[in-house]
Amino acid sequence: MSAPPPMTATLRDPITETLELTGARCALSCGLTAAGNWALAFPAPGRLKIQAVLQGTIWLVMEGIEHPVRLATGDIAVLAGDRGYILASDPAVPPVDMVPRFRAPTESFTHAGDEGLDAVTIGGHIDLNTTGKDLLLSALPPLMHVGAATAEAPAACWLMDQTLREIRSDAPGAAFAAEHLAQLLLVQVFRTFLTSANADAYPTGWLRALADERIAPALRLIHGDPAHPWTLTELARAAAMSRTTFAQRFKETAGVPPLTYLCAWRMRLARHTLRREDTSVSSIAASLGYRSESAFSNAFKRTTGLSPRRYRDAARTGD
Incomplete structure (x- = not known):
């Protein structure tokens, strides 16, 4: 591992x-x-x-x-x-x-x-x-x-x-x-x-999770290196908790399971880059830890309903 x-x-x-x-x-x-x-x-x-x-x-x-x-x-x-x-x-x-x-x-x-x-x-x-x-x-x-x-x-x-x-x-x-x-x-x-x-x-979400001293170290790892293939075991270890306890506490504070949060954060970063930069889709995929452009594109479409290229076009035309 x-x-x-x-x-x-x-x-x-x-x-x-x-x-x-x-x-x-x-x-x-x-x-x-x-x-x-x-x-x-x-x-x-x-x-x-x-x-x-x-x-x-x-x-x-x-x-x-x-x-x-x-x-x-x-x-x-x-x-x-x-x-x-x-x-x-x-x-x-x-x-x-x-x-x-x-x-x-x-x-x-x-x-x-x-x-x-x-x-x-x-x-x-x-x-x-x-x-x-x-x-x-x-x-x-x-x-x-x-x-x-x-x-x-x-x-x-x-x-x-x-x-x-x-x-x-x-x-x-x-x-x-x-x-x-x-x-x-x-x-x-x-x-x-x-x-x-x-x-x-306060409401469940990333900010409340960051305010939780036990969860914050794992959240910092995710944000610090979103391309890393984080596992539940690694994140739980950073929080000095068992996998089960960590997963439960993370969901209670952040509102979603740890690996779901990781995927959502990657998609936010991707949307931001697509709207503002001309970086190729393959480069974005690699920067976020996806092994191929197709794997990233499939994950992005599941989240937004659009392919990365169509999302970029729509964002830049105001649609």
Whole structure:
């Protein structure tokens, strides 16, 4: 039986691999100042949403979340994007619909409530490509509250503030800077998730599996060398568990068996390469550990319903 490759610096971690697949970019960022009694109702953004409170206290009320969440200065809220929500000075205040405001021209900041400055918050949307949505939006919980005392919150607040400045700026390189700041924001989101004590309560998926200290070593092997013909025995050994226990725990956290996950990850990498590069199908097959182009093509068609070449054509024509 072949031994797993040595764990060296050449093996890349799953977060790095994922960030390269997501196409993350900041699609919109805006600020809100408020005073007195106020409440604003927002529709489901449909994208990853990050809200940072720079001053004061704001309440967040979200569909499907039983209790309102109090966001204080320095706190961050991460929304998976599939639910409507309300920002308010108090959960009891009747909200004003924000949709009409979206249709009208707005400045960098909008104001709610009375005159004055009780609270300041910045909201940003992170746009993802098809692979990014598949990987992230189903793996993240509907709402993550990151307290100001956490290691990740100060950096995230700074990144949000800087992203707003870049997006509203006409300085050279502003769009490039905003795109990379969005990726750094995603890094902070990942780190927050991975250090959360409540990760077991989050949706099953690769991110929850990575947060599991017992499963994470095997997941890193898969992501670090997807072309290796991993066996259940090798992966269980990396997790210091028996095959049966490892397989059960992996499925409980990731949602699928280990080797199914390996195949799915290879297909994600293949789709990404086919959409963005002119690499030959045979080269893609070899890079992902398939012994022949036909074996890869059959596996790809079982997953997507299209051959690799037809997938590439469709992706590039927008079909």
